[in-house]
Amino acid sequence: MVESAGSGLTHGDRKSPRRATLTPLARRHALWIFGAAAVALAGCGDGRRRSVTAPEIPAGDLAMNVHPLGGSVGALQRQALRQLGSSWIRVTLGLTAGTDAARAYTQAAPNVLGVVADTRFDTLDAATWPDRLEAVLRRFPEVRRAQLLNEPDVFNGLSPARYVREFLRPGFERIRERLPGVEVVAAPPVGDPRRTDRFRQMTDAGADEVCDFRAVNAYFTDDRALGQ
Structure with a gap:
């Protein structure tokens, strides 16, 4: 189970289409084992803009996107992470289901x-969201950056504006108040080239501020869609 290496973190309202190229066969095999994609890390609100033709970023700034499969596969995943030597991993912590699945992985990278x-x-x-968010993050004190939901327009039926208003903003405020050492990552909308407007709608709703x-x-890989 392998994702495209197109998941990423960007600044502002422009996509940062950083792609990692892991050429050795052993590394490609390791990626296949633990279902990981390279995730580019870039700041929000730092005054920079990046083009779709920008150069690759250093490997040390890439995170491996790990699906916490557990069991015997989990041991192979953790071995692959050690082999790749990534300084970051991105892993789903769970909210109401699979809340302990990630625990074996949180020590696999710095x-x-x-x-x-x-x-x-x-x-x-929305009324219980801040408490549930805080409870999850307190179970995983290793987390340095927290992404608040994933593709909420698909998995949770939330419009971009509602996500920002009822989940991103209250979550950001709770983390700033109670867990100030954790940085907040706004959730990506669905990765569909026909729906790139949803990222812009989140921007218009004030996502960059929270x-x-x-x-x-x-x-x-459509450059026109990536550049929107």
């Missing part, structure tokens, strides 16, 4: 980007 979300379709109660990073899932 830095952890935790996705506070479930890998299933679900509806969420996060440290913007995440992007770009499972496509």
Whole structure:
């Protein structure tokens, strides 16, 4: 199970289409083992803009996107992570299901980007969201960056504006108040070249004001779509 190496974190309202190229066969095999994609890390609100033709970023700034499969496969995943030597991993922490699956992985790299979300379709109660978010992050003190949900327009039925208003902003405020050492990553909308407007809609709703990073899932290579 391998994702496209098109997931990433970007600054502002422009996609940062950084792609990692792992040429040795052993590394490609390792990626196949643990279902990982390279994730580019870039700041939000730092005054920079990046073009779709920008050069590759240093490997040390890339995170490996790990699906916490567990079991015997989990041992292979952790071995692959050690072999790749990535300084960051991105792993789903779970919200209502699979809340302990990530625990075996959070020590596999020096830095952890935790996705506070479930890998299933679900509806969420905005009133209880800040408490649930805080509870998850307190279970995983290793997390340095927290992504608040994943593709909420698909998995949680949230419009871009509603996500920013009812989940990103309250989550950002709770983390700043209670867990100030954790940086906030805004969730990416669905990675569909026909729906790139949803990222812009999040921007228009004020997402850049209530996060440290913007995440992007770009499972496509259309330069026109990537440049929007």
